[in-house]
Amino acid sequence: MPDHRLTFVLGGARSGKSRHAEELISRHQSPWTYIATAQAHDDEMRLRISEHRARRDGRWVTLDAPFDLAGAVAALPDGVPALIDCLTLWLSNRMLDGGDPERGVAELIDALSVRRGPCFVVSNEVGLGIVPDNALARRFRDEQGRLNQRVAAIADEVVFMVAGLPMKVK
Amino acid sequence: MPDHRLTFVLGGARSGKSRHAEELISRHQSPWTYIATAQAHDDEMRLRISEHRARRDGRWVTLDAPFDLAGAVAALPDGVPALIDCLTLWLSNRMLDGGDPERGVAELIDALSVRRGPCFVVSNEVGLGIVPDNALARRFRDEQGRLNQRVAAIADEVVFMVAGLPMKVK
Amino acid sequence: MPDHRLTFVLGGARSGKSRHAEELISRHQSPWTYIATAQAHDDEMRLRISEHRARRDGRWVTLDAPFDLAGAVAALPDGVPALIDCLTLWLSNRMLDGGDPERGVAELIDALSVRRGPCFVVSNEVGLGIVPDNALARRFRDEQGRLNQRVAAIADEVVFMVAGLPMKVK
Numbered sequence: 001m002p003d004h005r006l007t008f009v010l011g012g013a014r015s016g017k018s019r020h021a022e023e024l025i026s027r028h029q030s031p032w033t034y035i036a037t038a039q040a041h042d043d044e045m046r047l048r049i050s051e052h053r054a055r056r057d058g059r060w061v062t063l064d065a066p067f068d069l070a071g072a073v074a075a076l077p078d079g080v081p082a083l084i085d086c087l088t089l090w091l092s093n094r095m096l097d098g099g100d101p102e103r104g105v106a107e108l109i110d111a112l113s114v115r116r117g118p119c120f121v122v123s124n125e126v127g128l129g130i131v132p133d134n135a136l137a138r139r140f141r142d143e144q145g146r147l148n149q150r151v152a153a154i155a156d157e158v159v160f161m162v163a164g165l166p167m168k169v170k
Numbered sequence: 171m172p173d174h175r176l177t178f179v180l181g182g183a184r185s186g187k188s189r190h191a192e193e194l195i196s197r198h199q200s201p202w203t204y205i206a207t208a209q210a211h212d213d214e215m216r217l218r219i220s221e222h223r224a225r226r227d228g229r230w231v232t233l234d235a236p237f238d239l240a241g242a243v244a245a246l247p248d249g250v251p252a253l254i255d256c257l258t259l260w261l262s263n264r265m266l267d268g269g270d271p272e273r274g275v276a277e278l279i280d281a282l283s284v285r286r287g288p289c290f291v292v293s294n295e296v297g298l299g300i301v302p303d304n305a306l307a308r309r310f311r312d313e314q315g316r317l318n319q320r321v322a323a324i325a326d327e328v329v330f331m332v333a334g335l336p337m338k339v340k
Numbered sequence: 341m342p343d344h345r346l347t348f349v350l351g352g353a354r355s356g357k358s359r360h361a362e363e364l365i366s367r368h369q370s371p372w373t374y375i376a377t378a379q380a381h382d383d384e385m386r387l388r389i390s391e392h393r394a395r396r397d398g399r400w401v402t403l404d405a406p407f408d409l410a411g412a413v414a415a416l417p418d419g420v421p422a423l424i425d426c427l428t429l430w431l432s433n434r435m436l437d438g439g440d441p442e443r444g445v446a447e448l449i450d451a452l453s454v455r456r457g458p459c460f461v462v463s464n465e466v467g468l469g470i471v472p473d474n475a476l477a478r479r480f481r482d483e484q485g486r487l488n489q490r491v492a493a494i495a496d497e498v499v500f501m502v503a504g505l506p507m508k509v510k
Contacts, residue, residue: 012467014485127182129299129469145184149334164489297352299469315354
């Protein structure tokens, strides 16, 4: 199925993930759909959202999907290039909401698996530091790691960003 | 010495290190020896141990070596494929026990160097986050980094796991 | 301009960055200039500085540039091989001093861009752990990530160190 392409862009904070994903999607015909998972809780996040938004022009359609990401992916028309930015904020929204992320993750993997059209998914690698002190952070890091493995397993391409440069993983 | 093969599987939390090492060892003739370094201090760890154990069937022999890992490696019969999972828990056991890990590390490197038979060693990379607040965590991260360098130096193959996928380092 | 070579050595704590950069510079004719950014605030840092210093013999000239790194780079004679160790301590010095690092970063990038002679720059990747609790650490990690991207963008070669081994990124 040559029309189904899933690219997974993984990396640390400020490693150039979003910018690289935007560059990749720009090789496809616009309009492009940007699926945003961020919620503007505080000034730091508002600033980051506005910085990202300032990079996107009229060729972009922006959808907000802080919780029902699987639904947003399933509702995309076939063939439309889409960029999901990012899984880490989505997972955080789901976990802070008190829920077990397991069902949401399964639904997301299903939606990505059957999606027909170029899809670029951004996520953070968060497991390469010292074990966090608090239990919630440890649980988050476990869930994020599991989610990243599942997306990478169904992705056609996986890149790991280092200082703005992509390293090919798959 | 073609019968001496040391493979080092390094990665972050939940990056698929154990699973990848199990896949690599399964290409060798069973039985396989699993050298476990975990100690079941709390529920989180008990759950993780039981999850790992559930993946291993009757073709595995499990040895526990939370402290004397060099002794366990030295006692292995020649040729038996072995998987050590993992150096991070072992180092943590040694350091929490109040000891300077230096001697234990030197003994382990010696034992791995002379071992005859396929050996797969799992360890965590923990140095890619912000400098930890507390001195013990900083010291642990230094010792872990030094240990990883020493094992990588004597290894025949080194892979860095990203989202369940191996990147070849050596 | 074949006489202008910038090599960026990036990695985690205790990943062998300094040692690898020293090995790379040793392929050039000595004397070599070592531009140190560390300040000996406490015993931990004094120990680390003395360990690094013990590895360098009479073929090295050491300059201290904890703040004005751009000035130190600009003052280097053409052609002299230089090693900057490291950007992370320099950035930390600049930020702890209360300043916005933006101007210093721009000056540094300019100085590195016009430098004529082999230059090896060491820096830490700090963005691959869980989001830090405190705002200063989060800001530092953002600034470090941005700085690393800018240096990587102008570098001729970029390596990511894993357990003492270089992975080629660019």
